[in-house]
Amino acid sequence: MRRPGPGPFSRAIALAVCLVLGSTACSGSLPGDQDEAVVTFAATRASGGDLGALVERYNQENPDAPVRYVPLSAEADEQRTAMVQDLQARTGLYDVLYLDAVWTAEFAARGWLEPLEEERFAGPGILAAATETGRWNGRLYAAPFATGTGLLFYRTDLLDSPPRTWAELIDACAIAERNDMDCYAGQYMRYEGITVALVEAVASAGGEVITPQGEVVVDSPEGREGLGFLVEAMADGHIPQAALTYNEDMTRLAFQRGDLLFMRNWAFAYPLMNSPGEESVVQGRFDAAPLPGPDGPGTGTLGGNNLALSVHSDHKDEALRFIEFMQSEEVMRDWLADTSTPMARDALFEDPALLEEAPYLAAVREGMDNVSPRPVTARYNDVTNAIQKSAYAAMTGEMTVDEAVTTMQEELERAVRGT
């Protein structure tokens, strides 16, 4: 295995070009460059905080087995591609992988991940729901790290309490209309966001898209009710048409501009909308609650990121030590305080100091008791593509709810079977 970083040939080319151009920017090495690193940690730059600083802290405490942090793209698809290329080619450039919760099954099924010891990485104190996202076929392949679920953000200056049911939410839309604003929006662009929205709606209605045993059951009264709620809200104008182009941040910006009475989003929006640096008209005028459902609290979709070990790693013991460090209560607490990301440890949801800083943690914790993971399948990309296609078509009115659910069922069955 070789470590990433340009070798002598590259440096020679660079030197030659620099000599020719007489450029002054050509000297010096990068800050944090670990030439003697034995473990490489690949993770997105867009994790919400500075993972490089965490790695540096680890290296100070563990000078015998330094870790190098390789920042990956901000786009989830590209992070996955970068890791997949390395794993497929068996290059072994990356030892520790920062995985989206939905990638575990695929990576494990393809034999790219080393199984982890349950006691060591999913012991007591780790949130059970988060641990589930690290499992495949009954074994643990990824150590839970960050977690989270969908929240209902609402305007406290216009409402006394958040709606608990879909009917209450739709009723409250009258308030939005009186204030000349739109009522509700989530992420309905055709990307992973609409998969999350669909799974949330179907689970809230008491159904499932794919059972843990791998059976596709979305074509059911609950599936229709879930998708029907979103489609109807869109058709009635309670969800603005613009939401068809919203991702997480666009939804946040719309709410922050004061365009929305309700918003479905992840916890990250909370501190941003209260930040004095932001041009936010809702500062101190909103709160977060668990999502509503048809006749009571709804079911949020589980998000999060886990830490996994590549089978091609040459330094497995050192890599596991680093994962253990990342999962320690101390590091997770600091990461939460630093980035406001809910973490996969029970204790951190009850810490009074943290709760004061991040009051939305209570809503997240409440939601975590009743969450639904996205389908756990080795063919996750096929599955999410099939969901996105039909759900989006139903939202734009291109398909009826019936057609969408039937098509989705058919395509999902085929996706799960594989080709």
Add this chain to the structure above:
Amino acid sequence: MIGDTERRDERRLATLLLIPTLIALSLVVVYPILSAIARSFFDDPIGRSPTFVGFDNYAQALFGYDREDFWAAVGNTLFFTVVSVAIETLLGLLMALVMHRAFRGRGIVRASVLLPWALPTAVSAVMWGWMLQPDGVVNAVLGTEIVWGGSEWPAKWSIIFAEVWKTAPFVALLILAGLQTIPPHLYEAAALDGASAWRRFTSVTLPLVKPAIVVAVLFRVLDALRMYDLPQILTGGANNTETLSTLVVRTATGELKQGYGGALSTLTFLFVFLCAFLLIRLLGTNVFAGVKEAAR
């Protein structure tokens, strides 16, 4: 008259001069293409090694379960290509004619016209995506409330608009270079003959600049037929804007079906090849004509 030895020398020199190109192309392009084609005859299982399936992957795309996706992508790709290359060529010609004229400050004009092309597509796609938000600056300036990414035609036109904005300068630059090789005395002669400006344009400029236009159009068509970034970033393939390249990426790097993805790539290649062949037949390019005798 050319002797046999001279012929042989010419051949030997030609081989020598072409070797670097052939090496560079076979290393980085031909080898991966061949390996993708070879892979396209195998299936895409998880947990066992791929088995040979013959032309199954091709059949699946052309008339099997996924035919709707494939033919929709063919249609969209063709539509994007025809419309955007047509607009780009006209606009590029116009830009080149403007840049060709002598006037004060033309250096600035030339640089400005080329700017959109200098901007990396990844950045320009993000920029257009942001500007075309429902609450973005395009709607603010136009005074409209169009959800550009929310239905078929606004989505398609925003892709074409961003594509044309970015690539018309490419066409302009190539045509401009062609204009520069037109000897000035031809214009003077035409002007002395009393030809109008339009007549000079159609009878002197256009025929002489045609080889440059053909090369520009040819390469724009080849590129546009493989369009990826803009639809991917602007719409994610929603609202019937999936192109062949976004389909290949969704399949090969998203769903990790390299066999089926390889088949889609090969079909794309054949499709592009057919388009290029027809285009060359239609426009004719003097590159493919035989070598002219040195003495004219």
Add this chain to the structure above:
Amino acid sequence: MRTATTGRPRQRRRWGWENWVIGAGIALLLLYCLAPFYWMVVSSLKGPGEIASNSLWPRDPTLVNYRGVLGGRDHFGYAVRNSVVIAVTTTLLAMVIAVFSGYALARLRFRGRNLVLALILACSMFPGVAIVTPLYQLFADWGWIDEYQAMIVPNISFALPLAIFVLTTFFREMPWELEEAARVDGCGPFGAFGRIILPLAAPGVVTTGLLVFFAAWNEYLISSVVSITLASNPVTVAIAKFAGDSEFQQPFGSQMAAGVIVTLPLVVLVLLFQRRIVKGLSAGGFR
């Protein structure tokens, strides 16, 4: 002989209205090309709070985005260096190779000429995205991952078809009898080509060089996979790694600032070379 005249007919001045129409056309053209750029520059000068607003002028102009991009957070200076190294090397090597091939294809007679041309063109027909995985495998075997040559070599290959076609087209239009004459006058074959034909073909050669440079500067597909660390990331890959302060926050301000930074060198380049593009022929001064 270098002459100052561009030799365009002067009598056009007679039509005053024509100049007005052309002036208006130029203004429209500039508006069309520059308006999105204006928006990019304005956005890059807006602070995080203002970035989502549609005000056509930054209310409170700030360089915070530029500081973030160039400073400790993104180390964008390294990316600019990497891109310069990669794009310059690509352009130089690709142009030499393409001039060789262009000469052979425009000037020499040999069997299989059209086959070679078709083969070269065919290399621009396969979806680039499908090449990435086999190429990664190949470069991984060679230990090229995260090395400059893993980007330079593919860049050259991708640039060659266009460069060769443009150069062949231009070379074919050249008055080769002058080369013959020079050869007779005692220049070697390379001397004759270099002294007579290349200067005449300068608009084509410089234009091709710019096209190759721009393409290498903007390449993303291959680089995003074969370039791993900040030490080798070109600008396009570095921009894709920009991140907001929070998990889902879009780093729009940084992206726009980076867009301005990467476009500036190209503007300078165009301004420097645009005289060459235009003067190529008049420098020859005949025909």
